[in-house]
Amino acid sequence: MDNSELTILVIDDEAFVRETISDYxxxxxxxxxxxxxxxxxxxxxxxxxxxxxxVDLNMPKVDGFEVLKxxxxxxxxxxxxxxxxAGLIQDAIKAVxxxxxxxxxxxxxxxxxxxxxxxxxxxxxxxxxxxxxxKEHLEAEVEKRTEDLRHEVKVRREAQEAxxxxxxxxxxxxxxxxxxxxxxxxxxSNETANHVRRVAExxxxxxxxxxxxxxxxxxxxxxxxxxxxxxxxIPDTILNKPGKLTPDEIKVIQTHTTxxxxxxxxxxxxxxxxxxxxxxxxxxRWDGTGYPQGLSGEEINIYGRITGIADVFxxxxxxxxxxxxxxxxxxxxxxAEGRGKQFDPQLTDLFFDGxxxxxxxxxxxxDG
Ligand SMILES: [Fe+2]
Ligand SMILES: [Fe+2]
Numbered sequence: 001m002d003n004s005e006l007t008i009l010v011i012d013d014e015a016f017v018r019e020t021i022s023d024y025x026x027x028x029x030x031x032x033x034x035x036x037x038x039x040x041x042x043x044x045x046x047x048x049x050x051x052x053x054x055v056d057l058n059m060p061k062v063d064g065f066e067v068l069k070x071x072x073x074x075x076x077x078x079x080x081x082x083x084x085x086a087g088l089i090q091d092a093i094k095a096v097x098x099x100x101x102x103x104x105x106x107x108x109x110x111x112x113x114x115x116x117x118x119x120x121x122x123x124x125x126x127x128x129x130x131x132x133x134x135k136e137h138l139e140a141e142v143e144k145r146t147e148d149l150r151h152e153v154k155v156r157r158e159a160q161e162a163x164x165x166x167x168x169x170x171x172x173x174x175x176x177x178x179x180x181x182x183x184x185x186x187x188x189s190n191e192t193a194n195h196v197r198r199v200a201e202x203x204x205x206x207x208x209x210x211x212x213x214x215x216x217x218x219x220x221x222x223x224x225x226x227x228x229x230x231x232x233x234i235p236d237t238i239l240n241k242p243g244k245l246t247p248d249e250i251k252v253i254q255t256h257t258t259x260x261x262x263x264x265x266x267x268x269x270x271x272x273x274x275x276x277x278x279x280x281x282x283x284x285r286w287d288g289t290g291y292p293q294g295l296s297g298e299e300i301n302i303y304g305r306i307t308g309i310a311d312v313f314x315x316x317x318x319x320x321x322x323x324x325x326x327x328x329x330x331x332x333x334x335x336a337e338g339r340g341k342q343f344d345p346q347l348t349d350l351f352f353d354g355x356x357x358x359x360x361x362x363x364x365x366x367d368g
Contacts, residue, residue, distance in 0.1 A: 003029035006122065009050040010034050011041030011067060012083065013059045017106065021054065021083070024111040025118070038062025042070055050078070052121055054114070056106075057084040057091060065098055072099025077128050079121030083114065175222060178271070182225030189231055189239050192367040195314055196225040201361050202310035209350040210306065223274035224307045227282045230260025257283055257292045277301045282308045285342045297344075305344045309335075309351055312342075313358075318367055328359065 008030045012018045015036070022032040033048055035041035039061045045053065053071060057064035064082060071080050079101045084091070086105040095103060101124070102117040182196035203224040207217035231239060234256055238249045245253065260279025264272050281295065281304025288296030300308075316334060319325040326334070332352065339348045351358070 005031075006052070007031040007033060007048060007050040008118065009041065009044055009048065009053045011036075011038065011044075011053065011059070011064070012056040013037055014056070017056070017083075020108075021111070021114065025115065028115060038064060038067045041067050045071055046074075049075075052118060052125070053078060053080040054083050054118070055080060057082060057087070057095065065094060068095060068098040068100055077125055077132075079118070079125045081114075081117050081121055083108070174271070178222055178275075179225050181229060182227075185226075185228050185231050188236075189228065191315070191320070192318060194365045194367055195318060198314045198361060198365050199227065199307065199310045200225050201365070202314060202358060203307050205354075205357065205361070206306045206310060206347060206351055207302075209354065210302065210347060212302070219270055219274050220278075220303055220306065222271045223278050223303065224310065226260070226264065226275040227278045227307050227311055228256060228260065229263060229275070230256035230258065230279055232263070233259040254283070254291045257281075274303055277303045278307045280304070282311055284308070286344050287341045290342075300344075305347055309343055309347055313351070314362075317362065328355070 006029075008025055010018050010021050010025075010032060011034075012021075013036055018034045018036070022034060026032055033044050033050055035044045037059045038055075041053075041055065042062065044050075053067075055064045055067050064084065068080060068082070071078060076099070080099060081102045081104060082092075082095045082100045083104045084095075084106060092103050101121045104114050104117050108114055179196060179200070183193040186195050187193060200221045204217050204221035207220050208214070212220070234253060238245070238252050241249065257280055261276050264276035264279055267273060267276070280292070281301050284290035284293065284295045284300040284304055286297060286300070286305075288294055290300075313331060313335070316326045316331045317328070332355075335343060335348055335352065339345050
């Protein structure tokens with residue numbers, strides 16, 4: 001060990017002892033401070049913070065026991081070695097209890113013994129200090145990593161929240177575009193905006209009652225507002241003709257199913273794909289007399305059969321320029337008549353078995 005930067009405080013009332021020790025330890029490279037009694041010793045200790053202390057026990061004013069007590073309380077990691085006459089064993093025990101690290105008896109026959117004790121004390125002290133630094137370093141490291149981790153978690157959570165908000169926004173925008181598109185078409189053919197909203201909800205309810213999973217029913221809810229999107233391609237003069245339509249004009253109107261299908265069929269998006277089916281098949285009839293393909297029974301896609309019922313039910317219950325809103329009794333009669341002809345009988349029953357929920361929906365989304 002390099003002693004050159006180490007300071008040793010020697011507290012002894014005998015000047016001869018102090019000098020002997022000082023001379024010897026100075027030769028070994030230590031810096032030596034001296035004090036002639038306990039009081040002075042404590043003063044010097046507090047001022048100079050030496051690396052180790054050698055202390056006599058029997059001294060005037062403040063004795064070595066008091067010095068031990070104070071120094072070990074103030075600075076438990078400073079090695080403090082008692083250098084005292086071979087007194088009572090109890091003194092030695094007391095000294096150790098008060099914080100002495102070692103005990104060297106006077107007269108010191110060989111100063112190497114003292115130097116050895118001092119060296120051991122300093123080595124232990126440096127290990128303690130190193131351990132403490134290491135522990136503090138570890139604690140700081142743990143603290144720092146915990147903080148980093150917390151920060152990272154926070155950043156990730158915020159990014160995820162932002163992403164989810166964006167995703168929600170995109171989904172909501174999609175829904176709104178779909179509804180608006182349906183509304184535009186329906187408005188052009190003199191139907192109210194809430195008609196497509198109700199058709200969407202009615203289709204969802206019926207899909208669930210039929211046993212479709214929630215995800216698929218949701219898909220149909222989004223797709224069904226586009227059932228008449230093909231009316232975009234029907235000339236206004238025919239679409240809004242006040243009087244009776246000629247057979248040719250009826251044929252033109254009926255092409256809104258194939259036009260809608262043509263518009264939507266190229267997409268790979270599930271909603272648009274479902275909408276293409278709905279547009280194409282919502283005027284098919286269970287008995288095969290519908291249009292455009294004349295499909296019958298379960299050849300008609302379930303999306304088409306469901307939306308067909310929802311669309312007719314809502315149209316009958318709504319007031320139009322050319323007709324009053326039908327009463328629920330009259331609508332029931334119409335469906336009872338069409339059950340198994342125009343409409344899938346099973347779906348018709350499912351629809352009217354829980355009619356209260358359906359009428360409630362109408363109250364929630366009335367025509368403006
Ligand atoms: Fe239609
Ligand atoms: Fe409609």
